[in-house]
Amino acid sequence: xxxxxxxxxxxxxxxxxxxxxxxxxxxxxxxxxxxxxxxxxxxxxxxxxxxxxxxxxxxxxxxxxxxxxxxxxxxxxxxxxxxxxxxxxxxxxxxxxxxxxxxxxxxxxxxxxxxxxxxxxxxxxxxxxxxxxxxxxxxxxxxxxxxxxxxxxxxxxxxxxxxxxxxx
Numbered sequence: 581x582x583x584x585x586x587x588x589x590x591x592x593x594x595x596x597x598x599x600x601x602x603x604x605x606x607x608x609x610x611x612x613x614x615x616x617x618x619x620x621x622x623x624x625x626x627x628x629x630x631x632x633x634x635x636x637x638x639x640x641x642x643x644x645x646x647x648x649x650x651x652x653x654x655x656x657x658x659x660x661x662x663x664x665x666x667x668x669x670x671x672x673x674x675x676x677x678x679x680x681x682x683x684x685x686x687x688x689x690x691x692x693x694x695x696x697x698x699x700x701x702x703x704x705x706x707x708x709x710x711x712x713x714x715x716x717x718x719x720x721x722x723x724x725x726x727x728x729x730x731x732x733x734x735x736x737x738x739x740x741x742x743x744x745x746x747x748x
Contacts, residue, residue, distance in 0.1 A: 596616065599616050600613055600632075623656055629643045630643075664703045665679055666707060668705075668708070670711040675728075700739070
């Protein structure tokens, strides 16, 4: 695979370019294009943002402004699984601060970081919208409600075991 700067594969840039070229119009399509770019690359490093800016004929600062404004977009590589801990009022009152500390300790990372093995990224979120299940933890799209500190290890191991089982 041919690599461009930052060790990003040329084939991924080609795929993104093909997608952009397939759009009838790119006017007003920046967010849609950034979503596709993040799907392709897994994140939006500077080189990808500049590539999008050049393809759309807009300033790189405009692309960066959108990427940095929306919490969905990330400029850092993410783990295979994203663990989101709700820190909204209902969850916080019911102990989400203890849950995030337990996850940080067990995974040996801080919020916003990814484990060395690339398996998990840990995030704090303002609200998941499942207040009746507080405290809530989401792994990828799966919601875990009424989570206790003692549940954390079981949740982590379920995803670690999947990796082991899928390797066999």
